[in-house]
Amino acid sequence: MKTDEVKNCPECGSIHLVKDYDRGELTCYDCGIVIEDSLIDQGPEWRAFDSEQDGKRSRTGSPMSFLSHDKGLATEISWSNKDYYGKRIPHKNRSQIYRVRKWHQRIRVSNAAERNLALALQVLNEDGAKLGIPKDIKESAALIYRKAVEKNLIRGRSIESIVCASIYASCRMINIPRTLDEISKVSEVNKKKIGKAYRHLAKELALNLQPTTPYSYVSQFCNKLDLDKQVIMDSEHIIRLAGESGLSTGKGPTGIAAAAIYIAAMKNGKQRTQKDVARVSGVTEVTIRNRYKEISKKLGIDDVD
Template identity: 45%
Template sequence: MSETTTTTNARTRERLESDQQEQEQTDTCPECGGSLVNDTEHGETVCGDCGLVVEEDEIDHGPEWRAFDSSEKDQKSRVGAPTTNMMHDKGLSTNIGWQNKDAYGRSLSAQQRQKMQRLRTWNERFRTRDSKERNLKQALGEIDRMASALGLPQSVRETASVIYRRALGEDLLPGRSIEGVATAALYASARMAGSPRSLDEMARVSRVEKMELTRTYRYIVRELNLEVKPADPEHYLPRFVSDLNLSDETERRARTLVENARKDGLLSGKSPVGLAAAAVYAAALLTNEKVTQSEVSEVANISEVTIRNRYKELLEAEDLSA
């Protein structure tokens, strides 16, 4: 090793040691050795122990505007929406607005409107580069449509989008329809989130038959190793009670009926939707609220015969526990 190289390495080490010492000095108070705190509101760096102002008139790297409510903040913000799995490009692409106006709010001429329409068309074509992205775009649109019809929250839609992306990435779609896999992903996501929907409800808003949905769901869960627990009747109770405009007391009694039936082993092998509907009907009778079997049947999308059979079993379990 030459003498020049040795000298250069020594200088580099000295500079690094000097920078490290300066960094340690700037992180501690020069008076008491306490830790320093950045006060962004006043643009100062102060000691958290003795209150000494070490630096002042610092540069504020935040926005130069102020907002007093969420709408004003969104209007003034210069960043886009957060990324989301519910869009095929995760929301990173740009969109051309549908308003035929310029930046000053003035209407465009006929020639400019025609040009903007052509740009929108080509922009839409460029957003999907290949068949895989077109597949994903169609499926995510189906998931969003069905979730809106079923009243499922945003978190369920995000999880369903992730499940479909995994199925597409692991090449599980050949031989199955896009709508079927999308419906199965949404059904699994709803059960995993604790807000399940019955197969009949899913088939009603989907474009596939119930039998195809069942087969596809089992295939997706098996191939992706999804941890989907058996549906609990208690997960259906809040929705049924809300749709029937019943009281909180009725929901509490329904939960008690389901819990007593679980202790007696009556839940095994029975539909959780039917048990939840029967528990709501039986609880309404016990709390003297007016509700008919046909109303409960319509909300739960099951037959009245199932409600009659199940609610008698629930009342018998209630009598035995008492």
């Protein structure tokens, strides 16, 4: 009988069971019967009284991560010039330790494919940090990139464009979208190249992502414009009315979101110029002005200029 399955004493039916790890026994508190006599303590055999002791005595590393080319499963050699006990390594031994580190780094990347993967994941981490996206999105983007490598979708395309396309796809999957303009700006990769690479990945990897909606961009744009929650709610209300009126059909979601925010901000006395909204949304002032006029006319919103 497995311990995890035991909920009641088979003798008296009591639920008061006691685990004695010193003897390796599971006993009933009420009748004293020994239910299991070979318990295994799943915890560590050592004690730690602070976080420093816990880190030193633990014999497991960090969890597996797709953001490292070896998934974080390789041995790491510290560059701190200190041994396991925290003592400084003597000067006469440092040159030897340096050579060990150097060869260890070379061995970790054994061929051109691993070298390219390591470079790509480094670029992904840097671009992700600049965009301020959380780790789970970067992990998802790294997984998409790895799948692209396995299917040989990188050939004939730059590493940077595929990395940016993976980030864009991952953001859409998690429903925290970033515009192509944002990704292009931080990565210095042409926007058209990123879009082309994304369409290639979406087709070959069968990502089947749903089109983004204006709602997805409202919070992000309002935060950058330092607008409060009321403006966000009013913007979403305007977007909903515009959608019901058919104004969103065939229009870019960022343009609709930008125009709705512009209108809502003016209505709440939080004046933001079309230039400010265009800067954070990545669309032109002309687009915002056109969407604003269409929404105002269709919904009967008074002129807020």
